[in-house]
Amino acid sequence: STVLMNGEFIPREEAKVDIEDRGYQFGDGIYEVIRVYNGKMFMAKEHLERLSASSEKIGIATSYSISELTILLEELIAKNSLSTGILYMQFTRGVSPRNHSYPETVAPAFVAYTKPLSRPLDNLENGVGTITVEDIRWSRCDIKSLNLLGNVMAKQKAAEAGCFESIQYRDLSVTEGSSSNIWIVNGGKIRTHEANQFILNGITRQKIIQLCEENGIEVEEKAFSIEDLIDADEVFLSSTTAEVTPITAVNNVPVKEGNIGEVTKKLQDLFVEAIVGECGQ
C-alpha cells in the first residue's frame, strides 16, 4: 500500500522512522483517525480541526492547512483504492538529538496511511461487554496525543477480562473508555461526561449530540457516577471505528437484561443516516 510521509507518497515498506523522532522517543506528537465509507472521509473537517487544536495545545506547527491536508488525504485514499476503512495520521515534533525540551528549529514529521476496516456490524447488533477501571491518565486527555500508555493499559485489562472496552473512572466520575466516549440513558434522556480536560471530545460524540438536538432527544453533558452507570436503562459507547456500540454488560452484570435499548437503536439509525448523507450508500 501507499503511505504519505512528509509530503511524499511512498510504498509502505519504504516508510521508515528515525530513532530520534520525538514521537518515537517521547510520544511527542498528535494523531487522528478518520473513518472512510465508500471511499469518502466522514467528518473530515471536524477531525482535521481537532488535529489542528491538538497541535496548538502542544506547540507543534503542523506543516499543512486543513484544505491542503484534505486534498493529500483524498489522494492517499484514491491511491490505495480504499472503500471502507480508516485513515490514520500523525504529526510528531520532528527528529532531533534526544533532549526533553523542545528543539528550536525542527520540522514536524508527518505520516498518514490507510487500512481497510469493515463496519463493526456484529458489535452494533449484539452489543459488547465492558469492565470498569481507574482512570490513571494525566489531566490533559482533551489532547489527542501519541502518549497512550494509560489507554493501552486500560484496554489490555478489558482484553484480559474478555471484554471489548474498559470504562474509566476518576474519583467518583466515569470519564470515558480507553478509546471511546461513554453514555448512559435514563427515561429517554442521555448523558455523557462534559468536554473538559478529562476526556477526548470525540467527533462521534459531537455528531451524536447534534443528532439528539435535531431530533428532540434530551442530552446532558455532565459527568455521572459508577452507580449511575450500573443503574442506567441503557449504556453505549461511541468512537470513529465503533460508531454507536451498545454496552450490554458492565463488570459481568447485564445492563437491563442485556437487551439493546430503544434510544441506542434510534441513535444508531440516525448515525447511519448521517453517514449515508455524507458518504453515500
Ligand code: PLP
Ligand atoms: N476517547 C478516547 C480516549 C479516544 O481514543 C477516542 C477515539 O479513539 C474517543 C474518545 C472517541 O473519539 P472519536 O469519536 O473522535 O473517535
